[in-house]
Amino acid sequence: MRDLLRRPVWPLVALLLLNLAVMPSFFAVRLQDGRLYGSLIDILHNGAPLALAALGMTLVIATRGIDLSVGTVVAISGAVACTWIASSPDPASPGTALTGIGLALALAAALGAWNGFLVARLGIQPIIATLVLMTAGRGLAQLVTDGQIITVNNGFFAGISGSALLAVPLTVVVAAAVYALVALVTRRTALGTLVEAVGINPEASRLAGVRSQSIVWTVYVFAALCAAVAGLMISSNVNAADANNAGLWLELDAILAVVIGGTSLAGGRYSIAGTLLGALTIQTLTTTIYSVGIPPEVSLVFKALVVILVFLAQAPKVRALMRRRRRRRDDAPPPAATAVPAETAGSGR
Amino acid sequence: MRTRTTLPALGKLAALAAAALVLAACGGGGGGGGATAPGAGAGGEALTLGFSQVGAESGWRTANTKSVQDAAGAAGIELQFSDAQQKQENQIKAIRSFIQQRVDVIAFSPVVESGWDTVLMEAKRANIPVILTDRAVDSTDTTLYKTFLGSDFVEEGRKAGQWLVEDTAGGSGPVNIVELQGTTGSAPAIDRQEGFAETIAQNPDLKVIASQTGDFTRSGGRQVMEAFLKTHPDIDVLYAHNDDMGLGAIEAIEAAGKVPGTDIKIITVDAVKDGMQALADGKINYIVECNPLLGPQLMDLVKKVAAGEEVPQRVVTEETTFDTAAAKAALPSRQY
Known part of the structure; x- marks a missing residue:
């Protein structure tokens, strides 16, 4: 919990307050057809795919890697599931949907294993290795869907994003469960430390007895699985698979979420809570643009400004400057005796 | 020692080269592939048409490609088809x-508007007439191409507005x-x-409250739309720049918890099959067609241009509009 508080929560809070100022009913949540309904729920629901993709990305980045193929895997998983459902003899049955979902997840695991193979076994730079799938994979998705948008009409499949558990959208429940599970497995067992060790120095950790290769392999498979679940959520949300546009540039948003959350791209240190915060911040930013009514011509500039502000505020030099100003202000009245040691302790981190 | 360090490095290199090959194949393969097949050539009795398509980025585009291919076959025109995969250099x-x-x-559908003068000049010097389809180029020299066959997007917007003006003609307070705009900066969106x-400026009651x-x-x-519904609880009409x-x-x-088509009236553009289905179901109220099936019109122009006739x-592509009844009638024979 203290970990979460040290993360930059303020951009998220500021965005939410901005929304509240424009639209007083922004925090209002009501029940609609047995499901929570409101802007905050939209942020969680629409942010769930990004949050999942960013979670997989966090672990990959922690091993000093990067996965550019996330968006492509999103497109492939939606394409495979929807094409399977649409072309089956019984396109409305839950069994068909389950098979389609299973196929999508299995294929994603195979694609993740391919990335892992290129990176861990062949030692190819992760950015190049995953670029292969990023470029070729969307073509694969288009091949599966034949270049068309595949519309499905399957109650079970629609339920991935349409149904709710105790009034909470299933997407939010799933994302939260995966986050909790990963936090538990990486922080309550040695796995998290091992991932960090691989990220700091793969060779040294291998010599120290860590099975670096298997760990790298595992994180890429996990990232692809997260992306596949995100893809199923995205395509279920509109009951269609759009191989051209689904998950387009999602990998960049995922990387952004990871970085906003304070994980270093150099690998070795990561924060799951930070990533969640980053993903929610990005989604809130998107929702803010829609609800505040920022014209589309300038919305990208607005996004860029917010992101630059967030990073400036996190930059060590800027923080040091702020601290110095605060100290000067504190110095004006007679300084308290304890102020000096507290300040030196603070600047230590 | 040295061999032991160079071997993995070599392996890495080989793998990189393989990756580069895969990427290169993906990037450029489609560009020349379709175009290199030996054609009948000029001088024979059958006309040869070289057609460079943007890519296969949407269902609309796929239908467009198929229409051109089918119409060429029906008109007895030899088609050299090339897919640019949305890259100008391929085109x-x-x-x-x-x-x-x-x-x-x-004939070609330009991926982007600018940068065509040089290659079009080459075609002109070789005395090969050029027809633009679907999208325009921004060349100031209009002698570089014979004609531009495509939809009039402004007219599509007018038709959508016209329906709304007529539908709200009774006049009962503000609407x-x-x-929902298309991709920012794209010609159809603008x-x-x-x-x-x-068009809706005719009636001061009609007001776009969010775009x-x-x-x-x-x-x-x-x-x-989710965000709109929360910010503006009193939406009467939705105008979307495409069906999707x-x-x-x-x-x-x-x-x-609202009923599309009743609580909120919906007007869209395109008329793809899924949109027509929604229109037939009463969830959409009106669709302005943006017709991808310009193959027959294109073949007509090709014949005229090759014969040296003035065009x-x-x-403008032949296009219509659909309400629920028309959608029900057209749906069984809808090709895309």
């Missing part, structure tokens, strides 16, 4: 290869409209917005 390569093969006519705004881009996608349409965004918005409207500089 320029394809056009140069058409010039080398001395096809009778070149709140939200607009023109469809312009035509619509211009945002949904990037021509269903997901985008849904997310933006409208379909996404329908999901958002239903999730909000107009601008030919």
Whole structure:
């Protein structure tokens, strides 16, 4: 919990307050057809795919890697599931949907294993290795869907994003469960430390007895699985698979979420809570643009400004400057005796 | 020691080279592939048409490609088809290869608007007439191409606005409209917005209260509509620049407990099959067609141009509009 508080929560809070100022009913949540309904729920629901993709990305980045193929895997998983459902003899049955979902997840695991193979076994730079799938994979998705948008009409499949558990959208429940599970497995067992060790120095950790290769392999498979679940959520949300546009540039948003959350791209240190915060911040930013009514011509500039502000505020030099100003202000009245040691302790981190 | 360190490095190199090969194959393969097949050539009795398509980025585009291929077959025109995979350099390569093969006519849908003067000049010097389809180029020298065959996006926006003006003619207070725009900066998005705004200005009761881009996608349409529904509780009409965004918005409207087509009237552009289905079901109220089936019209122009006949500089695709009854009638024979 203290970990979460040290993360930059303020951009998220500021965005939410901005929304509240424009639209007083922004925090209002009501029940609609047995499901929570409101802007905050939209942020969680629409942010769930990004949050999942960013979670997989966090672990990959922690091993000093990067996965550019996330968006492509999103497109492939939606394409495979929807094409399977649409072309089956019984396109409305839950069994068909389950098979389609299973196929999508299995294929994603195979694609993740391919990335892992290129990176861990062949030692190819992760950015190049995953670029292969990023470029070729969307073509694969288009091949599966034949270049068309595949519309499905399957109650079970629609339920991935349409149904709710105790009034909470299933997407939010799933994302939260995966986050909790990963936090538990990486922080309550040695796995998290091992991932960090691989990220700091793969060779040294291998010599120290860590099975670096298997760990790298595992994180890429996990990232692809997260992306596949995100893809199923995205395509279920509109009951269609759009191989051209689904998950387009999602990998960049995922990387952004990871970085906003304070994980270093150099690998070795990561924060799951930070990533969640980053993903929610990005989604809130998107929702803010829609609800505040920022014209589309300038919305990208607005996004860029917010992101630059967030990073400036996190930059060590800027923080040091702020601290110095605060100290000067504190110095004006007679300084308290304890102020000096507290300040030196603070600047230590 | 040395061999032991160089071996893995070699392996790495080989793998990188393999990756580069895969990437290169993906990037350039489609560009020349379709164009290099030996054609009948000029001089034979059958006309040869070199056609360079943008890519296969949407269902609309796929239908467009199929229409051109089918119409060429029906008209007895030899078609050299090349897919540019949304890259201008592929398209320029394809056009140069058409010039080398001395096809009778070149037709293409430009990926982007600018940068065509050089290659079009080459075609002109080789005396090969050029027809633009679907999208225009921004060349100031209009002698570089014979004609431009495509939809009039402004007119599509006007038709959408006209229906709304007629539908609200009874006049019962202000009508709140939200607009889902296409990709920011794209010609169809700009023109469809312009035509619509211009037409609804006739009736001061009609007001666009929010307009945002949904990037021509269903997901985008849904997310933006969700936000609109919360910010503006009193939406009467939705105008979406394509069917897909409208379909996404329908999901958002239903999730909000409202009835699409009744509580909120919906107007879209395109008339793809899924959109027509929604129109037949009463979830969409009106669709302005943007017809991808311009193959027959194109073949007509190709024959005229090859015979040296004069053709107009601008030919507008034949397009119509659909209400629920028309959609029900047209749906069984809808090809895309």
